[in-house]
Amino acid sequence: MSEKALVTVRNLTHIYPGSSGKRAVDNISFSIREGETFGLVGESGCGKTTTGRMLVRLLDISSGSVAFDGQDITALQGKELLSYRRQAQIIFQDPYASLDPRKKVKDIIAEGIDIHHLASDRQERDEQVSRLLASVGLRPEHLTRYPHEFSGGQRQRIGIARALATQPRFVVCDEPISALDVSIQAQVVNLLKAEQRLRNLTYLFIAHDLSMVKYISDRIAVMYRGRIVETGPAGRVYENPLHPYTRSLISAIPLPDPEGERKRRRIPYVPAEKEEGGTLVEAEAEHYVWTS
Amino acid sequence: MMKRNKEMTKAVSLVPDSAFVPCKPGETEAEPPLPRALSFLEDSWRKLRRNKAAVVTMILLLVIAALAFLAPVIAPFDPNEQHLSWKNLPPKWPHVSIDGLNGTTLFRGRRVDSYALAKVPEGQYFLFGTDEFGRDLLSRCLWGTRISLMIALVAALLDLSIGIAYGLFSGMKGGRWDHVLQRILEILSGIPSLVLVVLMLLIFEPGISSIILAMTISSWIPMARVVRAETLKIKQMEYVQAARALGATDAKIALSHVLPNISGIVIVRAMFSIPSAIFFETFLSFLGVGMKIPNASIGTLLNGGYKVFRLYPYQMFIPAVILCVIMLSFNLFADGLRDVFDPKMKEG
Numbered sequence: 001m002s003e004k005a006l007v008t009v010r011n012l013t014h015i016y017p018g019s020s021g022k023r024a025v026d027n028i029s030f031s032i033r034e035g036e037t038f039g040l041v042g043e044s045g046c047g048k049t050t051t052g053r054m055l056v057r058l059l060d061i062s063s064g065s066v067a068f069d070g071q072d073i074t075a076l077q078g079k080e081l082l083s084y085r086r087q088a089q090i091i092f093q094d095p096y097a098s099l100d101p102r103k104k105v106k107d108i109i110a111e112g113i114d115i116h117h118l119a120s121d122r123q124e125r126d127e128q129v130s131r132l133l134a135s136v137g138l139r140p141e142h143l144t145r146y147p148h149e150f151s152g153g154q155r156q157r158i159g160i161a162r163a164l165a166t167q168p169r170f171v172v173c174d175e176p177i178s179a180l181d182v183s184i185q186a187q188v189v190n191l192l193k194a195e196q197r198l199r200n201l202t203y204l205f206i207a208h209d210l211s212m213v214k215y216i217s218d219r220i221a222v223m224y225r226g227r228i229v230e231t232g233p234a235g236r237v238y239e240n241p242l243h244p245y246t247r248s249l250i251s252a253i254p255l256p257d258p259e260g261e262r263k264r265r266r267i268p269y270v271p272a273e274k275e276e277g278g279t280l281v282e283a284e285a286e287h288y289v290w291t292s
Numbered sequence: 293m294m295k296r297n298k299e300m301t302k303a304v305s306l307v308p309d310s311a312f313v314p315c316k317p318g319e320t321e322a323e324p325p326l327p328r329a330l331s332f333l334e335d336s337w338r339k340l341r342r343n344k345a346a347v348v349t350m351i352l353l354l355v356i357a358a359l360a361f362l363a364p365v366i367a368p369f370d371p372n373e374q375h376l377s378w379k380n381l382p383p384k385w386p387h388v389s390i391d392g393l394n395g396t397t398l399f400r401g402r403r404v405d406s407y408a409l410a411k412v413p414e415g416q417y418f419l420f421g422t423d424e425f426g427r428d429l430l431s432r433c434l435w436g437t438r439i440s441l442m443i444a445l446v447a448a449l450l451d452l453s454i455g456i457a458y459g460l461f462s463g464m465k466g467g468r469w470d471h472v473l474q475r476i477l478e479i480l481s482g483i484p485s486l487v488l489v490v491l492m493l494l495i496f497e498p499g500i501s502s503i504i505l506a507m508t509i510s511s512w513i514p515m516a517r518v519v520r521a522e523t524l525k526i527k528q529m530e531y532v533q534a535a536r537a538l539g540a541t542d543a544k545i546a547l548s549h550v551l552p553n554i555s556g557i558v559i560v561r562a563m564f565s566i567p568s569a570i571f572f573e574t575f576l577s578f579l580g581v582g583m584k585i586p587n588a589s590i591g592t593l594l595n596g597g598y599k600v601f602r603l604y605p606y607q608m609f610i611p612a613v614i615l616c617v618i619m620l621s622f623n624l625f626a627d628g629l630r631d632v633f634d635p636k637m638k639e640g
Contacts (some may be wrong), residue, residue, distance in 0.1 A: 056537050084537035098530035102332060148332075159534075166538065187321040263563040 005031040006202045007170060011064035014050050024050045027064070027237035029280075032170075037196065037203040039217030039234065041210050041249065047226040049093075052172040055204060056090045057081065062279065068170065088114045091164035093175040095155035099147035105158055106143040109133065112166035135198075136191060146255045157191065164195060172204045177212060189216055193288040211253045214238045219237035219286075222246045225271070228280065232287030242289040245269045295351075321356050336556075339632040346628020349621040356618060360438040367431035371588045375426035378410050380604050383421040383429075392606075420610050423596055424584075429607065432588035433614055439500065439589040440570045440618060446504050447511055447569030451562045454514035459519025462545045463527065470520070481513045485572070489581055499584045503573050511569060522554040556633025563626035569620045574615060590615045 014025040025047040032038040040048045053059040055066060057073065065074045073084050087110075092098035099108055109129045113116070119125035130140055136157040146154055156176060163171055173192065177185040193216060194202060208211045214234050215219060221231040222245065230243040241247045248269035255261045278292035330338065340346055359366070384395030384407055395407040395417075395509075407416075420429035462473040489506045496502045525547065526532060535545050576582030577591025587591065590611050597608030 018389055053533075058537055059535055082539045084538060090534070090537045092530045092534060094530055100531040100535075100549055100553070111535060111540070115539045115544075162534065162538075 004034050006069055006205070007053075008067040009055070009064070010067075012051065012054060012061065012066065013063045014059060014064045017206060023062075023226050025054070027228075028223075028228045029064075030221055030228060032202055032204060033218075035196075037205050037216050038208045039213035039220040040204060040223060041213050041220060041221035042207060043208060043249075046223045048208075048223050050209040051175055051223070052090065052204060052206050055170075056088050056172050057084065061267070062211050071073070071158060072201060080179075080191055083113070084235040086112075086166045088170045088172070089168040090172040091156075091159050091163050091176045092169070094179050095152050095159055096179075098159050099155055101147055103146075104143070105133070105138075105145050105150075108147070108158060109165055111163045112162065118166065124182060127245040128165070130196060132165055135164075135195070136161045137187075149243070151184075152180050156180060156184075156188050159190065160195070164199070167199075170204070171200045172206070174206050175208070176205075178209065185212065185220055192216070201249075206225070209223055209253075210238070210249050214227045220247065227290060229279070229290040230288065232284075236284065238290050240284075240287070242283050245271075261273045304447050334630050340455050342548075343628040343631060345624045346631075349625040349628070352617065352621045353625060356437060356621070357441055359434060360441050363431075363434040363438045364472060367428075367434045369428035369431045371427065371431040372586045373427060375422070376410055378418075378422055378426040379424050380417050380600070380607075381412070381422040381426075382604070383419055383606055384417050385419055388415055402629040421606050422602070423607055424600065427586075429593075429610060431609060432593055433590075436588040436590045436593050436611065437614060437618070439583060439587075440573060442500070442574040442616075443503065443507075443569050444566040446620070447507060447565055448562045450508060450512045450566050451515040452558070454508075455515030456558060458512070458516040459611055460523055460546050460550065462516070463520040463523025464542050464550070466524070466527075469570055474520070477513055477516060477541055480510055483510060483570055485510050486576075493581055497584065498583075499587075500573075503576055503582055507572070509570060511565065511572075515558070515561050515565065519554060519555060522557055523550050526550045526553050560626060560630040562574050563622065566626075567622040570615075570618060570622070590618075 008031040010029050012025055012029070013027050014022055015021060016024055016135075028051065030038070040051065042048050050059060054061050056089065057076070061074050065072055067073065068084060068088065071084075073081075073088075073220050076084055106126075106129055108123055109132055110119075113125055113128055119128055128258050128277075129143065132141065133143060138154065138157055142150075144155075147158065150158065155178075160176070176192070177188050180188060189212065192203070192205075196203060203216075205213060205216055218235045219232065220230045220234045220237045222237065222243065223229070224245045230237060230246045231243065237246060241250055244267075248267045251265065251267040255264055278290055280288040283289050301314065340350075382395055382473035383393050384399055385393045388394060391403065395405060396403040397406045418428055418430065420433060423429055423432070443627055458477075458612040462470045465473075484507050488509065489502060491501045492506065496505070523546070527545075530550050532545055535549055540548075573589065574591040576587045576595070578595045579591075580595065583592050592616070594608060597604075597611060601608045
């Protein structure tokens with residue numbers, strides 16, 4: 001992991017059309033270093049998925065900017081956008097909705113290869129697809145199957161292979177494990193980690209489960225109502241939560257110990273009356289918290 | 293807990309030791325190979341086969357289509373050829389002596405052989421009888437069915453071309469484009485097609501071309517609407533988002549993701565629009581603004597038949613039955629297809 005920021009987000013805001021100006025994502029800034037995993041946590045509707053989709057240009061950026069490897073990608077069009085799309089991919093939450101039911105696994109994975117002409121002929125394309133399939137732990141005979149023949153975990157592996165097919169540098173993982181069984185979650189997370197080491201990938205890992213995010217992430221940002229309320233190294237945020245919302249989130253994690261679980265009390269979070277104003281303040285090295 | 297454990301041990305000890313094979317370290321049981329998967333078409337065909345009505349009507353439609361297609365070859369007479377001395381002959385079938393099919397008519401309480409009276413040579417049969425000009429009704433019915441099926445084909449083609457293209461474009465573009473295109477559809481569907489066809493008679497000769505022209509204007513509108521609605525739905529799916537993130541263009545998404553996923557609904561919709569198109573042509577021909585006399589179509593045959601219904605009921609009865617069978621077959625077959633492709637859709 002280097003100190004160089006690969007993705008830099010400045011004052012990013014998203015307003016959904018027709019929502020009478022409500023900001024789904026409100027003026028957030030953060031940066032993701034090359035080769036690291038940046039965890040984004042928060043409750044449902046806090047804007048984390050919106051943020052992820054803006055980063056891969058699936059949603060319009062209402063205001064603010066996103067820079068990728070020094071290039072502003074906020075308003076890219078045409079060829080340049082296509083080239084950015086090759087480098088930035090996304091893995092979706094719902095493995096049942098994210099694969100086209102009418103396409104064979106081979107063609108699902110090869111879609112990116114075809115669009116970006118990454119294979120010179122049919123044979124090379126098939127080779128690339130086979131290699132991707134093997135790397136996500138599926139067997140060659142799965143190539144000619146349809147998505148409905150697979151389990152959730154297997155489907156998510158196909159989704160990962162599809163995202164990796166364009167040889168991206170940056171992957172947005174939009175809650176890739178929250179639709180899976182706990183026993184499968186670990187497999188998929190370990191697969192993601194292995195691929196990251198192998199290909200020097202940079203992840204934005206979106207989740208609502210703080211414990212899993214802590215396991216995979218180097219740094220974490222906690223989102224609440226469209227704002228980042230706390231950000232810092234994963235261990236520091238987890239051990240020394242500064243914002244009351246982060247404390248509340250951590251108190252909601254079940255403990256794998258019946259004694260502790262019996263004693264665990266959830267800390268409810270009551271948001272302050274005052275909504276406007278405030279800034280992120282550096283409380284300790286690289287650990288920022290929102291104060292109003 | 294302890295008790296259950298003991299029971300388990302007991303149950304396991306009932307299995308003879310020889311049934312257990314020790315596993316070598318590092319060895320895991322190979323996953324069983326997957327059963328062969330059915331493709332979309334195979335699966336659909338398997339489901340369709342279970343529906344008896346759909347299979348029967350499909351065979352019936354194939355037979356009717358074959359007969360109509362082969363009309364120029366198998367029709368015993370030219371459909372417009374007149375034999376005035378052989379007019380209004382009842383059906384006569386070889387080796388059948390049932391009244392109504394043996395060429396006799398009831399005259400003053402007695403059965404008389406109309407064929408003998410008209411001096412029809414021995415061995416000459418008119419299976420469906422003849423009309424007021426002595427034209428062979430079997431030949432006319434075959435040619436008329438041909439017209440009906442041609443109209444069906446045109447309706448399906450219009451649906452599949454203009455309807456799909458319009459709906460896909462409108463749905464994929466969305467926003468302002470969609471808004472304008474949908475208003476145009478509303479204006480088009482506001483034109484009453486019957487009035488339009490009648491007005492067309494002022495400019496064009498009545499005939500199949502003016503019927504097709506009228507259908508071009510409005511018959512594909514329901515299809516365009518269905519396709520648009522489905523496109524808007526599919527567009528939101530995550531696999532389309534994934535394709536977009538991969539860099540797929542709108543056109544590619546429309547053709548390679550949206551179209552295959554709405555194909556079932558499209559096929560069903562097209563099948564349901566066919567009977568109404570057939571009926572439209574029949575209706576116009578019956579009114580005399582469709583097919584030009586003397587050409588045969590189910591509508592003109594019915595028109596000729598109903599005038600003499602009291603005297604020669606077979607002249608109306610036979611084309612009516614043919615029309616019913618065609619309409620019913622298309623409807624039941626479409627129904628079967630709908631159950632296969634689109635079980636959620638409740639009405640056509």
